Amino acid sequence: MKLIGSLTSPYVRKVRIVLAEKKLDYQLSLDNVWSPDSTVQSYNPLGKVPCLLVDESALLDGALFDSRVIVEYLDTMSPVSRLIPQSGRERATVKCWEALSDGVLDAAVTIVKEKQRPAEQISEEWIARQLGKIQASLKAMSEALQDQNFCTGINYSLADIAVGCALGYLDFRFGEIDWRSPYPNLERLHKKLSARASFADTLPPVAS
DSSP states (O other), X not given: OEEEEOSSOHHHHHHHHHXXXXXXXXXXXXXXXXXXXXXXXXXXXXXXXXXEESOTTXXXXXXXXXXXXXXXXXXXXXXXXXXXXXXXHHHHHHHHHHXXXXXXXXXXXXXXXXXXXXXXGOOHHHHHHHHHHHHHHHHHHHHHHTTOSBTTBSSOOHHHHHHHHHHHHHHHHOTTOOOTTTOHHHHHHHHHHHTSHHHHTTOOOOOO
């Protein structure tokens, strides 16, 4: 398998962590989607990463895109470290944690891109709206986590991977957001996740 992605994308990091937890071999192919010579659109018409190539000769059949689709597929490839319950309420709960975490990432990435616009075109109102989504989501995560060891109780799952990637991206791009002081249970979870090899090995390079 070949994973097309970048070292700074939190969505790619989520996939890489799942690959590591599942002990699956793959090749990482770095691609800058904003570069004129980006190749990812040859496999993903949306021109986004991550994109997992299972069979490079078949578009759609051989390429999987969107991190949620990819991790769903990867979890079926090996019985090692099952990360998503197969059915029922437990499965829905894990997927809701993932959706909430990805929502934090969506809002954060939107802010990053907005701040790259010319100064006179930047909308502070739009940025404030995205920050509101992030803060509301962090509060919801903390309230749902309570004093549990992991997001869904005693078992490590995709929910924890997704939350860990969201919190890690806030540290990477938004050092000014203090989420640790108001949510010590999220900090406790983040420390626990950061000690795992899959998280340590996928830390993004220092932000520039």
